[in-house]
Amino acid sequence: MRVMITIQHPGHVHFFRHAIEELEHRGHEVHVFARESDVAVQLLEAYDIDHEVLAGDSDSLVSLAAVQATYELRLLQRARRLEPDVITAIGGVAAAHVASVVGAKSLVFYDTEHATLVTKLSYPFADTISTPECYRDDIGPKQVTYPGYHELAYLHPERFEPDPAVLEAVGLAPEESFAVVRLSSWTASHDVGHGGFDDPHAVVDRLEAAGLQVLLTAEGEPPAALESYQFTTAPERMHDLLAAADVVLSEGATTAAEAAVLGTPAVYVNPLSLGYTAELDAEYGLLFEYTGEERHVHGLERAVSVLAEPDDTWARRRERLLADRIDVTDLVVQQLETIAQTRTADRPAPAANPDRS
Structure with missing residues (x-):
């Protein structure tokens, strides 16, 4: 499958980094796109994750709107070229919007009930919304829940061993x-x-x-x-x-x-x-x-x-x-593969695209 992952916060790098490795190991095509935010890009570089930065950081809600618009436009351009099966993110505003335009499936992970601006912009456009079982809101038929926390995608003992040095x-x-x-x-x-x-x-x-x-x-x-x-x-x-x-x-x-x-x-x-x-x-x-x-x-x-x-x-x-609780990386990989299969089963073979790289 072809999957696009969007990164807009340092925690998103941690959440997806083991899934990226596992997906690539399974032969899937993974494309990571980021927006400058705190040390998110620095972490992508530290973990040697191939990525493209599409927009800068913001220092206010006003500038965030402009940065987000730039980010979504550039993400849309990349998605039209790559023709992904699924686009995934935490929060997923840009991911859900772009996927709905290009005909890809969107998988949004979230655990923050009071971030109502994000949920209002993202949830109506998302195909699947994956939340911990303890998430307090009932989102409806789009929602799937799991016994874990975002932090167990990268701090489960199967994924992390502390270095006392x-x-x-x-x-x-x-x-x-x-x-x-x-x-x-x-x-x-x-x-x-x-x-x-x-x-x-x-x-x-x-x-x-x-x-x-x-x-x-x-x-x-x-x-x-x-x-x-x-x-x-x-x-x-x-x-x-x-x-x-x-x-x-x-x-x-x-x-x-x-x-x-x-x-x-x-x-x-x-x-x-x-x-x-x-x-x-x-x-x-x-x-x-x-x-x-x-x-x-x-x-x-x-x-x-x-x-x-x-x-x-x-x-x-x-x-x-x-x-x-579970190793959440295993869940991320399984959900992406399942959703991509529903997309590819209904999709005709794409025509040759000389602009695609």
Whole structure:
């Protein structure tokens, strides 16, 4: 089959990278197209994934609209030339729109219920929408669900083994206890008007008082007084660091979920609850979600209290999670092949196209 994959966020690279490798190993033709966003293109290059960048980054909702229009137009041009069987993406606004024009099938993966702008633009045009079972919205007959999380497409033990050498790269000794703190930029369309921690300085102070070294990562620029806490490492090493941490505090749901499925206790401080953060909290006790007015205070209290738990607590909880949940890369490959078969079964042999490369 011929499949097009669109990448508009670093997390999309992680989600699809093993599927790309597996699809190519099975003899399928895979074409990856990207939009500049944070370190997405840097990750594509680090993982040696052949790709084409179709549009730049955006720094506001106004500029995002212009960038998205450019991206979709160029993606449409590539799709007309490549004649794909299926176009897939996370969120899938461009993928669903372009597929509907060129007669390809579209497969959209998503797990973020409150991203209503994305879903309104994408879902009506998509052929299949694949969500975790814990996704709270009923999308209708287009929806298929699976027992897993996006993060298990790349952090399942069949796909990832942490490298403890990352500690030396960020200046930590193996015996040092440390916390990773992730601050969000709050500029995404579904983040406007929201916030996480009341004061990042208080977060650092409380963790240091508990005997932890603090490593800070931020979307955009961190607060000036906290610049010395920001660490530098290759973006593809971030998961090694999350796996080694004693606790992770995050305003972003993805980072919190990544830590949780790796067996590192995660504290998620954000007014927006999601199906998967709630399930990782209530069902597995690997993520602790704080969304109320006192989320800053309660989140810090939890972050300190988890340090008193026995070391094997988190490993046992992770083992139970892995027994219940699947390797999501296997699902991605299976769904793409199934959907492409429905497309090719009904498609006549294409005429010769001298412009196709």
